[in-house]
Amino acid sequence: MTFLEKFDRFNRRLSGGFEIIGLGGLLVMMVITCLDVFGGKFFRTPVYGALDIVMLCQLVAISFATAYALIIGRHVSVEFFTALLPERLQALIDAVISFFGLIFYVLIVWRLIVYGHSLQIGGEVSATIRIPLYPFAYGIAMAGVPVALVLLAQILKAIVRMVTK
Amino acid sequence: MSAVVTGLVGIVILLLLFLLRMPVGFAMGFVGVVGFAYLADPGPALSLLAQDIFEQFSSYPLSVIPMFILMGTFAFASGISRRLYRTTYTWVGGIRGGLTIATVLACAGFAAICGSTAATAATMGKIALPEMKKYKYNNTLATGTVAASGTLGILIPPSTILIVYGILTEESIGKLFIAGVLPGIMLSLAFVAVVAILCLRNPQLGPPGTPTSFKQKVRAVNGIIEAIILFVLTIGGLFLGWFSPTQAGAIGAGGALVIGLVRRQLTWRNFFEAGKEGLRTSCMVLIIITGATVFGHFMAISTIPFALADWIKSLPIPPMALMGVIIFLYFIGGFFMDSMALVVVTIPIFFPVVMQLGYDPIWFGVIIVLVAEMGVITPPVGVNVFVIKGIAPDVPLHVIFRGIFPFLIALIMMTALLLAFPGIAVFLPNLITY
Numbered sequence: 001m002t003f004l005e006k007f008d009r010f011n012r013r014l015s016g017g018f019e020i021i022g023l024g025g026l027l028v029m030m031v032i033t034c035l036d037v038f039g040g041k042f043f044r045t046p047v048y049g050a051l052d053i054v055m056l057c058q059l060v061a062i063s064f065a066t067a068y069a070l071i072i073g074r075h076v077s078v079e080f081f082t083a084l085l086p087e088r089l090q091a092l093i094d095a096v097i098s099f100f101g102l103i104f105y106v107l108i109v110w111r112l113i114v115y116g117h118s119l120q121i122g123g124e125v126s127a128t129i130r131i132p133l134y135p136f137a138y139g140i141a142m143a144g145v146p147v148a149l150v151l152l153a154q155i156l157k158a159i160v161r162m163v164t165k
Numbered sequence: 166m167s168a169v170v171t172g173l174v175g176i177v178i179l180l181l182l183f184l185l186r187m188p189v190g191f192a193m194g195f196v197g198v199v200g201f202a203y204l205a206d207p208g209p210a211l212s213l214l215a216q217d218i219f220e221q222f223s224s225y226p227l228s229v230i231p232m233f234i235l236m237g238t239f240a241f242a243s244g245i246s247r248r249l250y251r252t253t254y255t256w257v258g259g260i261r262g263g264l265t266i267a268t269v270l271a272c273a274g275f276a277a278i279c280g281s282t283a284a285t286a287a288t289m290g291k292i293a294l295p296e297m298k299k300y301k302y303n304n305t306l307a308t309g310t311v312a313a314s315g316t317l318g319i320l321i322p323p324s325t326i327l328i329v330y331g332i333l334t335e336e337s338i339g340k341l342f343i344a345g346v347l348p349g350i351m352l353s354l355a356f357v358a359v360v361a362i363l364c365l366r367n368p369q370l371g372p373p374g375t376p377t378s379f380k381q382k383v384r385a386v387n388g389i390i391e392a393i394i395l396f397v398l399t400i401g402g403l404f405l406g407w408f409s410p411t412q413a414g415a416i417g418a419g420g421a422l423v424i425g426l427v428r429r430q431l432t433w434r435n436f437f438e439a440g441k442e443g444l445r446t447s448c449m450v451l452i453i454i455t456g457a458t459v460f461g462h463f464m465a466i467s468t469i470p471f472a473l474a475d476w477i478k479s480l481p482i483p484p485m486a487l488m489g490v491i492i493f494l495y496f497i498g499g500f501f502m503d504s505m506a507l508v509v510v511t512i513p514i515f516f517p518v519v520m521q522l523g524y525d526p527i528w529f530g531v532i533i534v535l536v537a538e539m540g541v542i543t544p545p546v547g548v549n550v551f552v553i554k555g556i557a558p559d560v561p562l563h564v565i566f567r568g569i570f571p572f573l574i575a576l577i578m579m580t581a582l583l584l585a586f587p588g589i590a591v592f593l594p595n596l597i598t599y
Contacts, residue, residue, distance in 0.1 A: 019441065026231055026444050033232065033415030037408060051225055054411065058231065059223040065448040074445045075188035075452060076503040080545035082186045097187045104195045107211065108218060115215035137219055 004160065007153050015067035015146045025061035029054050049129030056126065059136055060143075067146035087165045095158035102151040105144050112141035168204055172467025175200040179460070179510075189506040190449075193456030200463035214459060221455040225411065226332055231447035232414025233323040235440070236399070237279030239418050242439035243425025245392055246288045249274045252388035254296065255377045262364030262371035264300060265310040266357050268293040272314035273353040274389060276321035277396040278417065280328065281446065282504075282541045286315025286549040290556040296374075303370040304560045306363060309568020312549040314356055316538035316576070319504075321349035322400050323414070325450060326508055326537050330530045332454070333512045337527075338410040339403045340594035344527045345534065347589050348579065352535075355575040363571060391424045404597065418443075450505060457509040464513060474517040484522040485584070491515055492536055492580065499540020503548060507540060508533060528583070531590040535580045542569045 001009075032053050040046035047053070069075055082090050116137030124133045166174070175196050182192040194214070202210035221227065240246065253267035253274070260266070272289050279285050290311045297307040319326045322342030331338040364371040377385075399417035402408040408416060425431030464470055477487060494515075498507045512533070519529050541549045543566075550565050557565075583589055 019444065022448070023437070023440050023444050026235065026447070027440060029228060030232065030235060030415045030418050033228075033412055034419040037412050037416055041407075054228050055223040055225050058228050059219070061231065061444060062222045062448050062451045063218075065444045066452065069445045069448045069452075070188070072445070074449050075190060076449060076506050077186045077188045078183045078502060078546065079186060080501070081184045093185050097182070097185050100182070100187065100195055101191050104191060104198075107198070108214065111211045111215035112218065115212070115219060136223070137215075140219065140222065 004153070004156055007149075007156070011067075011146065011150050011153055012071060015071055015150060018064040018143060018146055019068040022061045022064035025057040025059075025064065029057045029061065032057070049126070049131075052126035052128045052131060056131065056136055059140060063140035063143040066143065067150050070147060070150050088162055091158045091161035091165065095155050095162065098151045098154040098158060102148055102155065105148040105151060109141045109144040109148065112137055112144065116141060168467045169469055169472055171200060171204055172464060172469040175463055175467065176469075183502065188452075189503065189510075190452035190454075190456035193453070193460035193510065197456070197459035197461070197463040201459075201466060204463070204466050213462060217458050217462070218455055221458050222451065227451060227454065229328055229332075229338060229410040229414050230325060230450050231443065232411050232418055233280045233328065234325065234446050234450070235443040236323070236395075236414055236417035236421055237281060237284050238439040238443040238446075239421035239425065239436075240275070240278045240392075240395065241284070241288050242431060242435040243421050244428060244430035245278065245395075245421065245424060246271070246275050247292055248388035249392055250289065250292045250296075252385040254374070255385035255388075256382055258374035259376035261368055261373050262306075262360045264293065264297045264302060264374050265306055265360045265364075265371050268297070268307075268310050269314045269317075269353060269356045269360060272311070273317050273321060273349070274392050276317040276319075276349065277400070278323075278392055278421070279318055280323040280325040282316045282318045282538065283548050283552050284446075285318030286312055286552045287556065289315065290553050294553075294557050297371075300372055300374050302372070304557075305564050305568040306360070306370045307568070308553050308557055308560050308565040309570070309572060310356075310360060312542050312547070312553045312565055313569050313572030313576075314353075315549045315552070316541055317349060317353055317356075319537060320345050320352060320531075320534050322346065323417070324534060326505060326534050327530055328410070329450065329454065329505065329508060330512060330533060333457075333509065334516050334526055334530070336530065337594075337597075339406075340527050340597055341530050342400055343404055343593045343597065344531050344590045346593055348531055348535070348583060351582075351589070352575070352579050355579060356572055359571045359575050391428075395420050395424070453506055453509050457513070460510070461513050470514050470517050473514060474521045477518050478521045484524070487522060488519070488524065488584070491519065492532065492584075495533065495536040496539055499536060499546075500543050501546055502540070503546065504537035504540040508537060525587060525591050527594050528587045528590045532580065532583060535576060535583065539573060539576050539580075542573060 032050050036047040036050035082093055116134045119137050120134035179196045198210050198214045250271040253270040257263045257266045272285055275285050322345050327341040328338055331341045395417055399413040403413040553565055554562055
């Protein structure tokens with residue numbers, strides 16, 4: 001097994017694991033909202049802080065699902081133009097575009113850590129049940145790491161395609 | 166460089182990155198942060214980037230999107246789509262072109278519990294295409310019907326495009342949903358008429374299926390009851406003000422799960438696969454919206470939307486002609502871009518213009534959906550066509566596109582009708598008092 005294959009396998013496992021965490025967040029969103037509706041409508045006891053929980057679960061769900069969605073090509077992109085170009089040029093474009101993506105995600109991870117630190121210093125909490133927000137900022141920064149790794153793998157694969165085609 | 170020129174350069178670079186296959190959400194975020202840093206300062210630009218991501222991902226108004234997407238995927242996993250098709254098949258399958266008419270009706274039914282065109286086309290395509298193949302239906306008609314009827318998914322509520330439009334423009338999602346009902350029913354009937362006319366002219370296109378008795382038809386009603394219950398519960402609850410949009414979506418998703426359990430159709434595997442599918446689609450949509458938010462800050466600081474709105478207002482052209490131009494731009498844009506991305510990118514720019522022209526925002530939302538429907542079935546980026554190609558790999562792409570053409574004409578006619586009679590869209594929402 002080549003280094004790239006091993007790297008790909010590692011990315012799939014890591015991103016797949018993160019996706020499971022995201023799925024958990026999504027399902028909790030649904031369950032909490034349903035309980036809030038039933039509790040509120042039938043027993044006059046809505047779930048305390050349901051909005052806070054839903055918002056933070058969505059944060060986890062989306063950020064932790066990004067990397068796997070990138071691996072399986074679920075993020076919308078315009079395909080028709082580059083498909084018309086020669087294979088080697090396509091590989092070069094893929095390398096450059098993935099490089100931009102990598103820079104972008106490294107910036108995101110860095111700034112989310114800085115943002116998390118500012119939330120921690122400021123003692124920011126959610127509106128109702130006062131959950132500290134900073135761990136979530138650090139969490140989504142961490143969820144950006146596999147995205148950056150997937151983009152790095154895409155750059156390396158594109159370079160290999162450029163050389164071998 | 167002035168702010169407006171910088172903004173225009175940013176738009177050109179964005180389009181270039183789109184063409185070079187950068188994911189749409191990433192491209193908007195990337196250009197947005199670089200452009201903002203250039204016009205303001207790198208420090209605030211990077212701070213805003215982190216803040217935008219955190220706030221959009223944790224936005225409660227946006228949580229309506231994953232909930233309604235989850236409702237659609239769980240409805241599929243619970244076998245609701247299959248039973249819907251069986252019902253419509255039993256009702257009209259025995260007549261000439263009946264299986265395609267059944268497909269249109271089943272797509273309309275599934276659209277009432279699913280807000281995505283691709284999901285509706287994929288779901289019904291998997292069920293309807295093998296049946297039509299069995300009865301030797303013409304490939305052009307069969308594939309074109311499923312691809313086109315799948316577009317009903319974003320017109321008949323719930324609709325992901327209307328949700329995103331409502332969030333971007335701060336319009337009531339409930340009103341937007343209700344606005345899609347009448348045009349959705351009319352477009353479904355128009356699609357049925359297209360099939361009927363085609364099969365009348367050439368009976369070989371769609372031979373009759375197995376005839377069914379009156380008793381079987383009555384018994385088949387059972388198959389649509391659960392879809393009706395889900396629709397009434399979610400959209401009705403929203404219409405009557407029982408639920409917020411997020412609550413309606415969550416109740417719909419939970420309801421679809423309960424139906425699957427009661428019907429004993431839901432396995433753990435189905436459940437997880439449907440959940441993951443819903444998560445991936447939600448992630449894709451929210452990343453685009455977040456990218457658009459970052460890009461929107463850049464556009465705002467460049468003052469382009471306001472300058473454009475003022476410029477267009479000053480043009481000596483009647484508002485209807487300008488609206489025609491805007492619709493045409495969307496139509497052309499739909500050829501090259503995913504509809505959701507197109508709406509997210511362009512609404513912040515065109516919506517102020519449309520408001521300046523004095524048009525109803527709810528009506529414009531429905532118009533946008535109709536044009537988006539054209540976008541998902543026209544080449545080269547017709548998502549629904551690729552979905553159908555994936556289900557029927559033996560049918561060449563050009564055959565599917567040819568099959569879509571009559572339905573595209575129906576869509577264009579529907580758009581023209583809505584331009585001439587805006588009441589079709591705004592009549593029902595005007596009944597809501599909240």
